[in-house]
Amino acid sequence: MAVPRILIVGGGFAGLECAHKLERLLRPGEAEVRIVTPQAHQLYLPLLPQVASGVLTPQSVAVPLRRMLRRTGVVPGAAVGVDTAAKAVVVRLITGETTVERYDHLVLTPGSVTRQFDIPGLDRYAVGVKTLAEAAWIRDHVIAQLDLAAASSDPAERAARLQFVVVGGGYAGTETAACLQRLTSAAVRRYPGLDPAWITWHLVDIAPKLMPELGDRLGARALDLLRRRGVHVSLGVSVAKATEDTVTLTDGRMLPCRTLIWTAGVAASPLVGTLDAETSRGRLVVGADLTVPGADGVFALGDAAAVPDLAKGGEAVCPPTAQHAMRQGWAAAHNVAAVLRGGRPAPYRHKDLGLVVDLGGWQAVSKPLGVQLSGPPAQLVARGYHLAALRTLTARFRTGANWALNAVAGDDFVRIGFQWERPATLQDFEKTDMYLTGDTIREIVERAAEERQSA
Structure with missing residues (x-):
């Protein structure tokens, strides 16, 4: 019997906490856990202004994933498309190659990008x-x-x-x-x-x-x-x-x-737009248990998900903060482990501290x-x-x-001085133009399936 594959997209607060907690919850060999991220570190975003001002060195706010994770495979690349029907994620590796990662359970934590407006220049x-x-x-x-x-x-x-x-x-x-x-x-x-x-x-x-x-x-x-x-x-x-x-x-x-x-402001990662799923103000609509309705085996959390805020009640959703992302990562790990063992996921609840x-x-x-x-x-x-x-x-x-x-x-x-006279734009750093469309995603996934069968 094949070992279930858990794929985590994103190495930020939510993704790292989910992977770290899964390593503690799952027995060795109970599941294969992989995390997709172009940078093999968790970036502590709240302290970036102090890096920009020189109070802190960059290494202070970048926690290497391989220092935290022992049994989780790190896929060095960016997820550029998701096919929930085929249970596959298209990944563009840092080498420029494109590959397909299959999953049984998917945890989407792609984070957010800077919100842009149609302002000249x-x-x-x-x-x-x-x-x-x-x-x-x-x-x-x-x-x-x-x-x-x-x-x-x-x-x-x-x-x-x-x-x-x-x-x-x-x-x-x-x-x-x-x-x-x-x-x-x-x-x-x-x-x-x-x-x-x-x-x-x-x-x-x-x-x-x-x-x-x-x-x-x-x-x-x-x-x-x-x-x-x-x-x-x-x-x-x-x-x-x-x-x-x-x-x-x-x-x-x-x-x-x-x-x-x-x-x-911030906007959910453009990866959200590659899924055939409901969104609210650009964020994936999820249940209180972090599951994506209509997408089998898919959980979404962090900045890219509109997670109901049960502590506030009504139609409130959790704000895109590190505090919520970390705790959602823990909750997602418990829910994935529960589903893996035939149980039911529990709702996420956290009162802002x-x-x-x-x-x-x-x-x-x-x-x-x-x-x-x-x-x-x-x-x-x-x-x-x-x-x-x-x-x-x-x-x-x-x-x-x-x-x-x-x-x-x-x-x-x-x-x-290594960036002397080099112009910089939001696009240069956040690379929001790398995501694929639905047809292209399906073509890549189908081609990868055919190559796997012929092999």
Whole structure:
């Protein structure tokens, strides 16, 4: 009798936690578990702004899957199509080859990509904060702007180099603007020819409030902290157009600018669109037990799934946060193991434990278990939460050591230079154009089946 095959798509919070838990739940030889991911690490997304600002090294927030997993096979590639009728996933390996992975049970955790809008120039001149490569690029780019401004004799070019725009007043955008503003404020002291007053950071969001999930009091506190540090926060405003050296806002302002960082929300991975399944606002509709209706053996969770939030009730769905993704990974592992043994999957339920927002240094706002904190107490809670959420002792040690070293010695503002003068776009980093259509998926799956039979 063939050993059942469990295929996990995605190595993020949900995917890694599911695989790790399955290794503990299943007996050796009870099932074959494989995980498909182009990067053999779990990326701790909440700390990417600190990588972009140089507080943390990239290795601190990237947990190698092979350090965590012992009995799970890692398929180094990206899932580009799913055929639920044939129980097959089309994978484009990192070598460029295309292969087909069969499954008996499929756990879809492909995550999300930066949400884009039909704004002229956005696709050419904006970069997100969703990948390790983007964070590294942003750091190099921001320091390069200081170097170029110091070398320029043209006041107009210098003004554009020293003006930065971050779009999105959620956690990612707010933390990115806060951390990078601290970076440039400290770095400019090393440039005698630059006046600190020339550097301007803008945080723009179409919403009327900054981080409304925090509540009015903490949201206002975060807004006040940013403004007192010199960040220009514009609410009820978005970007109308972007060019190589300008960003035009919907209120008519044209800002000289060569840095546009886009964090205005996320959208489910385009892999969702390759399934013949119902979606809600782009996310796969799933039951409370994480199963996809009408797709035999398929579970979906994390950012790509609209998981009912039983703790809130009504029609609420779980927000796309690391907190929910990790716990959904655990729940999916238990459900897969239950189905494998002839049982029934259980509904997922988790009450949100709260929110933490690191604004750099000792400045933060946090809401653990509904308790509103700001300043050093909030920062201790935020960093304690991140250390606990990192999945290995090595990652925790590196992160804690980086924080301590940065607090004591500061930053040397080194620009690596390997991306010097290389343009970057959202598409370059997130590769959202690699997914296949239904007909192409079926052709590849059928061809692979024929080759297997003839062999």
